[in-house]
Amino acid sequence: MKILVLSCNTFPYPPSRGAAEGRTFNLLKYLHQRHEVTLVTERQRWTSDEDVEALQQWVSHLMVFPGEQSQAKPGLLSKVGRFVESVAKTTPPNVLKRYSPEVQAWVDTFVAAGKCDAIACEHSVNEVYIRPEFRQSVHTVVDVHSSVYGWVLNHLEHGASENPLRDRLYLPLLYRYEKRYCAKFSSLIATTEDDRQKLAAISPGSPITVVSNGVDLETFPYRPGDPGGQRLVFVGAMDSSHNIDAARFFALEVFPQVRQRYPEATLSLVGARPVAEVLALKDEPGVVVTGKVPSMVDYMHQATVCVVPLRVGLGIKTKTLESMAAGAPIVASDRGLEGLTVDGANVPLRALRANSVAEYVNAISQLFENPALRAELSHNARSMIETNYTWERAGQLYEQALLEA
Structure with missing residues (x-):
């Protein structure tokens, strides 16, 4: 099977950098053994040429686009403008900020040419590149990682939000956003049964599969003995x-x-x-x-x-x-x-x-x-x-x- 994987907000190497990088890399590594995998990703500020070269070994084709560059902190008018745009497009500001027209054009051309049988979005933020009409010609799957609406709600409920006023303001938008993007996909992937239930409540008609995280047992071998102590x-x-x-x-x-x-x-x-x-x-x-x-x-x-x-x-x-x-x-x-x-x-x-x-x-x-x-x-x-x-x-x-x- 020819699989197009989108991981634009996370450069999945080295896998030790974080949970998202580790999950994406190890799933790519498994698929590459059996399928023709094309990965589209973006360089991050910390991505080295050596990282790009190493990642190339684990996919059939690698497309690396320039990533987001550091920018000055936006002023009040800029923030208001982003909020208005996000409401109009039912899309969170961080997703709109990272959107790349160059990536979109490449994905559109690739799909139109019939070069893939399935598209997998690693993390929900990459849904922005999936057009609803893609489902007519190719299977589309999103590996959500975690519900963005559920994540923000969870932080608000436990007093851990960095900006409670902003997050309460965005919460209805996030619910509508998640409901809208879930409807674009042939199926969804969650990491736990609890997440599956949250997504099912937002998108009742979507098939949802639970795919947990894993561990590289060679990297994390069993301890040689009990160290004792405190x-x-x-x-x-x-x-x-x-x-x-x-x-x-x-x-x-x-x-x-x-x-x-x-x-x-x-x-x-x-x-x-x-x-x-x-x-x-x-x-x-x-x-x-x-x-x-x-x-x-x-x-x-x-x-x-x-x-x-x-x-x-x-x-x-x-x-x-x-x-x-x-x-x-x-x-x-x-x-x-x-x-x-x-x-x-x-x-x-x-x-x-x-x-x-x-x-x-x-x-x-x-x-x-x-x-x-x-x-x-x-x-x-x-x-x-x-x-x-x-x-x-x-x-x-x-x-x-x-x-x-």
């Missing part, structure tokens, strides 16, 4: 709003109470691009902010416990899957465990669940003091990843969704 680790890109909120919540509200019980306990916040709010946490007793590290898995192997204290954000969490693959015992929120079956009747215990400060302190205390429980969670979680959450498995489901479209 070391906590939270991993993730430290410039993402949901990770910033989680890091601050845990370091300022949970960890001080853990230290009251265990004065030698440490907390490492491990991830690239820490913003000022995260960097400031290194002044808290026992807290280390690493920034980018050569090997994330080394920190997972050295951790007594990996915490995933997310309070906002939708979709399955790559950081949770990777920590489980590495064998680190997990204490996580419902949001951090979204899409995963880790406890309950007839389910091997794979992680401890916590949503309040007291629940985190209790769960962490159990694991600090019980090596057998750490071993149980470590073994059961790794087994689940090997069975259900490899990129091979995700690629099979993704391919099936494209073939059935």
Whole structure:
């Protein structure tokens, strides 16, 4: 099958840069083994020539367009103009801002020439290049990653929005936008059952397939042994709003109470691009902010416990899957465990669940003091990843969704 993949707002290399890059790259890698894949993407400010050359090896044809250049911060009149345009076009300003007429012209020509059997949009922002009439000649699928309406609503409900007034103003627009763009596609892909239900409520007639994230088991091997100690680790890109909120919540509200019980306990916040709010946490007793590290898995192997204290954000969490693959015992929120079956009747215990400060302190205390429980969670979680959450498995489901479209 000839597949055109659009990933214009995310240059999917290196895959370690972020969750979106990792998902897109590994799905491309799987499809390339069986199909003729043409990838259309844009350079980002950090994209090197070496990155472009490396990515070329994993697709049949690579089209790289110039990406968005840094611009001066827009003034009030510019912001008002963007808002008016976004309402008129039922499209968020960030999507309109990134739209490239050059990419659109190339896609139109490619489709008109009958050069593809299916089009896959990686992330919903790339829907802007899909014309409704494309469905008459080619299968069109969008891998949503997460509902944009659901994401903003979730942040508002949990007080994590950076600009609540703006987001409340945009919320009705985002709902109409998501409903409109979903209708253009032959089928939709969600990363969790929860996301599938949210999309089904917005677009009831659309076929929706759940394709989870996966883990590269060679990059995240199982730990050689239990390190013991009282070391906590939270991993993730430290410039993402949901990770910033989680890091601050845990370091300022949970960890001080853990230290009251265990004065030698440490907390490492491990991830690239820490913003000022995260960097400031290194002044808290026992807290280390690493920034980018050569090997994330080394920190997972050295951790007594990996915490995933997310309070906002939708979709399955790559950081949770990777920590489980590495064998680190997990204490996580419902949001951090979204899409995963880790406890309950007839389910091997794979992680401890916590949503309040007291629940985190209790769960962490159990694991600090019980090596057998750490071993149980470590073994059961790794087994689940090997069975259900490899990129091979995700690629099979993704391919099936494209073939059935």
